[in-house]
Amino acid sequence: MSDSDSDAVQCGNIDNGDSLLGLRVASVFVILVCATSGTLFPILAKRSTWLHVPQSVFDFAKYFGSGVIIATAFIHLLSPALEELASECLSPAWQEYPYALALCLLSIFSIFILELVAFRWGTGRLKRLGLGHDAHGHGVGSHAAHGPETPHATGSHEHFDRDDVDAEKQIHGGDGSDQRLYRHDDSEAVAQIIGIAILEFGVLLHSILIGLTLAVDESFKVLFVVIVFHQTFEGLGLGSRLAFIKLPPSYNYVPILSAIIYGLSTPIGIAVGLGIRSTYNPGSTTASIVSGVLDALSAGILMYTGLVELLAHEFLFNKDMVNASNAKLAYALGCMLFGCGIMALLGKWA
Template sequence: MKRDVIDCSGDSQGDALLGLRIASIFIIYIGSSCGALFPVLARRSKFINVPKSLFDFAKFFGSGVIIATAFIHLLAPALDELGSPCLSEAWSEYPYALALCLLSIFSIFILELVAFRWGTALLAKIGVHHDAHGHDTGSHAAHGPEGNISNTSKDVEASPSDMISSKSDEHQHRVLDSAISQVIGVAILEFGVVLHSVLIGLTLAVNEGFKVLFVVLVFHQTFEGLGIGSRLAYMKLPSKYNFVPIIGAVIYGFTTPIGIAVGLGLRTTYNPNSATASIVSGVLDSLSSGILIYTGLVELLAHEFLFNKEMMESSNARLTYALGSMLLGCGVMALLGKWA
């Protein structure tokens, strides 16, 4: 968050407007939860008839929100926090925020690489081939395209009953593999957003510029919730795991209110401008920015556009609509960075 005046003392600024600060817990909870839950519930509801074009708008708008959050609302504050005058000179001798962001990006990449290699090896043992890049198929999946999965024993003649059994097993493995991929992708995305939401809730609870920050964060959390909710809504999971997107949306709704509640509890001792708070916030913001940068550029942009056969073969009008929605979300979220 931006600071007009640097105060390195241990004095808290969080006692003013205490009633409104307490009310902000519930107001931001409602905004966050509605933003995250609406796309999930609307897509499943038989009574709420939302056009597919609106769902597409929410999905791509949310992608833009997430990418702007990474750069404007996480990486930029991390640079300020770890470059604070309240810290020792050693912190200014190296761009630690950028280094931690870089570490986070490669850590997430290696984690996913290991997870996919492990999963592919397991599928190979049961005679199923998985193309992790998914160039042959299109998908609406939140994590990326479903892989091209085929039985490796094509040269062996099979009876009709064997072929039916093989196709059934292949479909089952395809569904399972796609579900695991989506859960990993959304879990990584939500982890980064949750860290960010708790931190801004903590800051809001004690910030002296509460009124402006509060209004901005209501919109901020609602738009960010829309981004998360639109990704959750497009997850294609086996029916017994249909509760996962709802749980993800509910968890997001609680994160910022929890941060505000903790901040109010610590308001007499917590100063967001202190050296300790700057280090903790800066490190967590840096790591969270790396998570969202990787997720936004790789999982959302590359997989939704470049590796998505349906999108690559779609009309110019649909492609322009998707890009315009994404750029609008990015622009709105980047503009909010002027105040929060």
């Protein structure tokens, strides 16, 4: 058989057989437990009244998670997208333009415009309610991945938590002022939830795709071990961000629900891959196009989230960090670079 014939076969549907089928089925539950636990731990630990986790641990997880998310965007999403949309199985037209980079760029600007429109709409609504806002996004505009910065880093009228609302109710009684604060509280909550959805959308697409690949990949054992660490670290990064988002009590279920959805994403991908293992080939023309497009779009989402909403807001627009000691700043940067380095290293195998 000639090389061209061999390539043609590899680009079509193939039978992946039943090799290591039992272990592949077990991987559904192993990854489910690891990914969900890694995501839920920071959220539940932050809320726990008996598990006294030092603040330094949360700080480590938060900055470590930022590095993980950024490395995921570049190493685990954009790089595969470039390879998939440059596959020899695709028509020559796909080689004439860097479609993966163009789709990533489209995703970045789409998220930016979406946030800009939401910020302008939210700002207008707050003005009609007679409430202030922060130009750097401590109000509605801060909805992406991290939530508003620490409360004392904002002005006296820029952030209203539940204690502020209760205090205002006692002062104003039932004259309606507290209702304005509740409505402001709800506006911020909706904005925060939109941000969670944006971040999780990019992560979920990637998680489902690697689940599909794991279900049929010939190098299953190595890939399985790497993806367990990959999903656990990525879950830790996501969970550390969800843990610090400030929501009113009526929305407290959102971070936990988000963690559970993330934990289910890769197992669902594996289950689907096992179901179609006799016909699914991740290197086929259709699979390369679908995976490449989704990876490129997801890369743009996580790039924007990681660089703008995490790095910029955490280090440049956070007054606590701007005024922090050199030691604290070095620690935060070190944690972030460590998370980025670990996740980038995992890209060698997955």
